[in-house]
Amino acid sequence: MKTLSVVILTKNEEKNIVEVINNARKCTDNILVVDSGSTDKTVFLANECGAEVVFRKWDNDFAAQRNFALAKLKTDYVLYLDADERMSDELIISIKKIMKQDRLKQYSFIRRIKAFGFEYEHGIFKPDEVLRLFPVEAVHWENKVHERPVCCLPIVKLAGIVDHYTYESWQQWLDKAGNYTTIWAQDSYNNGKRAGASVAFFHGIYGFFRSYIVQLGFLDGWAGMYSSLQHFFYTLIKYWKLYELTNKNQNKIS
Template sequence: MSNLTVVILTKNEEKNIVDVIHNAKQVTETVLIVDSGSTDNTVALAEANGAKVVYRAWDNDFGAQRNFALQHVTTKWVLYLDADERLNSKIVEAIKMTATADEQKQYSIKRKSVAFGQEFNYGVLKPDFVPRLFKTKNVHWVNKVHEKPVCEDKLEVLDGYIEHYTYTGWQQWLHKFDQYTTIWAVDSYAKGKRVNLTKAFGHAVFGFIQMAILKKGILDGGMGLAMSCNHFFYTLMKYLKLIELQRKGEN
């Protein structure tokens, strides 16, 4: 019996689900899908390809979805993988060795992003390191959007990387833009965060400078500049939505 479960969150991922399950099965036979109400063939395809599927209604809380998964994991180790991510051969071997060694640690994995048919090396979508492999009983997640794990085990980086096939088109980007900015604004308002227009524009301008210049987004060419501009609007919009909630709360 495997001592590792791969957890994948889904909603309408029929284009990705078969490939990601087959990819996950390179490290374990135990694949858990947490579906939030797919209306396409995601669930049927997942079950047909040997994954266990559980359901949790979507409530705009990514951290809660990941924590819900832990209730259904019975193995010592848990690895989180998104439906649009793939493990490369080197990280597959590193994960299998790590799960066998069974040390009291958590592990981060390098992630490379491909969007709109281009691999990014700088700026918004530059390669990053994401903690993904944990002892099941030692981790929980916080934040509704841009969720992060809380784990006290020593953090190490595994060899290899995840290929992240993110935005395939602008309609998909706009959908996530609207979804993420709304979740952030509602959550921030509930936590007591307040802002004005001057600060909103200040955050947005700094966000552009950070991505285009400090993180060298312009070195990714026209698309790198475009993504830096998009980050300006993303940052501005999440604060504008917060301001909108503030105004409604005052009436």
């Protein structure tokens, strides 16, 4: 029987932390919360629920938070959950079955996004397949934002889904978009990526087209329209911030 830990990254998640821990406990009692400096009751509630809580100072690097957790684990496998995600009973059963098998794989499942009071079927928020379950020794994460796992093992898709209860308001989306685009732009610039103003507008327009037309966002009605507009704005802003960095540093050189 393989052992499993569930890792949850947090920052001011008192609204979600109890429910996500209770959901995770249906798979395992080994629950690790990596907190990045919550000022609400997140840490207190996580401790009350019996989770192990560790602290890592936030440095605008989601991959570093996830990799930090790996060094703390003593189990065979790790499952990553966001605080606003909930596993279905079918997915929990699938994970339990995996822990009884003697095979080395990485595992994915379908994530269904619920945002602004709407369950999306198309567009940028359509259900997607995410890799979240790995042997601890076989994975590491890269990219400061929109981080991705690096694992060479074969992928197996599990039955069941995880519901992602994401943005409740435009302000919440704006706050995250502002933070994420800044991190992306700085990281991209540091890695040698450059952009001009026309490139920023092209990526924004293409982002809307891909979400609304290619990914059939129009089939979600008004929800599909404003999620596609959000994606236009998000994509434009992240490339515009990269353009500002490019322009600023070119002026310094000249």
